[in-house]
Amino acid sequence: MRFTRDTVAALGITSILNSVTAQNLSYGADNFYRSNNVTLQPITFQNQYQMTIAGNLFTPDNLTSNAAPAIVVGHPMGAVKEQSANLYATKLAEQGFVTLSFDHQFWGGSDGEPRNAVSPDLYAEGFSAAVDYLGMQSFVDRERIGAVGICGSGGFLISAAKIDTRLKAIATASMYNMGTLNRNGLQHSQDVQQRMQIIDQASQQCWTELDGGEVQYTSGTANTYSPNLSPVQREFYDFYRTSRGEYTPAGSTVNITTHPTFSSNVKFMNFYPFNDIETISPRPLLFISGDIAHSREFSEDAYQRAAEPKELLWVSGAGHVDLYDRVDMIPFNRLIHFFRTNLAANQIANTNETVHGIQTASLRGG
Ligand SMILES: *[C@@H]1O[C@H](CO)[C@@H](O)[C@H](O)[C@H]1NC(C)=O
Ligand SMILES: *[C@@H]1O[C@H](CO)[C@@H](O)[C@H](O)[C@H]1NC(C)=O
Ligand SMILES: *[C@@H]1O[C@H](CO)[C@@H](O)[C@H](O)[C@H]1NC(C)=O
Ligand SMILES: *[C@@H]1O[C@H](CO)[C@@H](O)[C@H](O)[C@H]1NC(C)=O
Ligand SMILES: *[C@@H]1O[C@H](CO)[C@@H](O)[C@H](O)[C@H]1NC(C)=O
Secondary structure (H helix, E strand, O other): OOOOHHHOOOOOOOHHHHHOOHHHOOOOEOOOOOOOOEEEEEEEEEOOOOOEEEEEEEEEOOOOOOOEEEEEEEOOOOOOOOOOHHHHHHHHHOOOOEEEEEOOOOOOOOOOOOOOOOOHHHHHHHHHHHHHHHHOOOOEEEEEEEEEEEOHHHHHHHHHHHOOOOOOEEEEEOOOOHHHHHHHOHHHOOOHHHHHHHHHHHHHHHHHHHOOOOOOEOOOOOOOOOOOOOHHHHHHHHHHOOOOOOOOOOOOOHHHOOOOEHHHHHHHHHOOOOOOHHHHOOOOEEEEEEOOOOOHHHHHHHHHHOOOOEEEEEEOOOOOOHHHHEOOOOOHHHHHHHHHHHOOOOHHHHHHHOOOEEEEEOOOOO
16 A cells, blocks of 8 residues: 555655566465355454444354454555455464454444545554454453554554553564655655645645545555556555455445545554554564565564564565465464464463564465
8 A cells, every 4th residue: 555646756666676576476366265164254343432343253163262362453554354354364263363354444344434534543443442352252362362464554553552452462464654654655755845745735635525526535556557557556456456356345436445535644644653662562573574575664664663572574585465365475374373472371481482583484384
């Protein structure tokens, strides 16, 4: 997720992106994977503001525990739970975790008007609301709840974890800091002048909408293919606009999927999820990023600022969107190890199993 229309041209695309092979972006992709060993149950629950959130609860069929560990999974910014989040939730449930994917407020089946609006606080709140829900299930251990945030949800999850100690283990995949992205562009490709221009245009758009003008949408994924798409846009296009990952939820239309409203998108300018990230300690953090991902700066930044215990896992040869659904590239085994260790029934005994420092996953799926 990224790009205001006005800044596409300004975005610097660096050499790391040239190594992404456009022709083979979806090799091994399996976004819509379903497991024979896991039961998916559509659910709804309330956030703290009594807004309804739509989610899916995944329970392992062999579950016998009445105190199981549980994991919340948040979808990429502009996506819905059917995109990447269900896949991660399913893969983790296969390994014995109760898992929950959910639609962020204003997206998919969750409440909130106008549709596709941006509210970083409510996005973070979704993770806490999911913890509420899980902790009220008789088969979940309230002391063993963790979460994974993918893309923009990585930042929303960090934001949630800072003020919700019930989240005991926090992992991100292909994290985007939507605050930094909107303020500065990727790799500081947008200056303050350009930022101010966007803020002014969005402010004027508020008058336009109040006066009955049309809602404008911004950023997201190009709706039509063009050879002029940047490598970053092509990567998103391959997922969001093809059968690989395309999903239009009920009540929406294909042309507005992935696109936030322009007048609300500026809320991200005030979003600083990594401020105070060190206060999450001693709860463990795992940041997973492709080493050629265009978003790698965000995982690096978060890792540097976080306190121990923390781990930064580079996936060799992986780009940003690869970790949405290319199941041979997503290091599920490392994710599972992280949660087995940190959501173990006896935490103290396992403290030393936490992996520290910067690691590289070179084995596919390893
Ligand atoms: C796509 O990538 C996979 C894994 O790297 C490789 O085995 C396969 O041959 C590639 N296919 C094409 C068409 O390049
Ligand atoms: C599903 O369960 C069967 C029977 O217990 C097992 O053999 C198989 O490995 C499981 N598959 C996955 C993907 O967990
Ligand atoms: C359920 O199956 C998973 C994957 O094989 C396994 O890790 C877990 O321990 C099993 N749980 C029970 C309660 O048997
Ligand atoms: C999207 O398409 C619908 C028809 O399917 C149309 O009514 C609507 O105006 C379009 N919205 C935008 C922003 O293009
Ligand atoms: C944990 O590791 C530290 C340093 O490696 C060691 O001193 C300590 O005894 C270990 N604790 C346990 C419980 O194994």
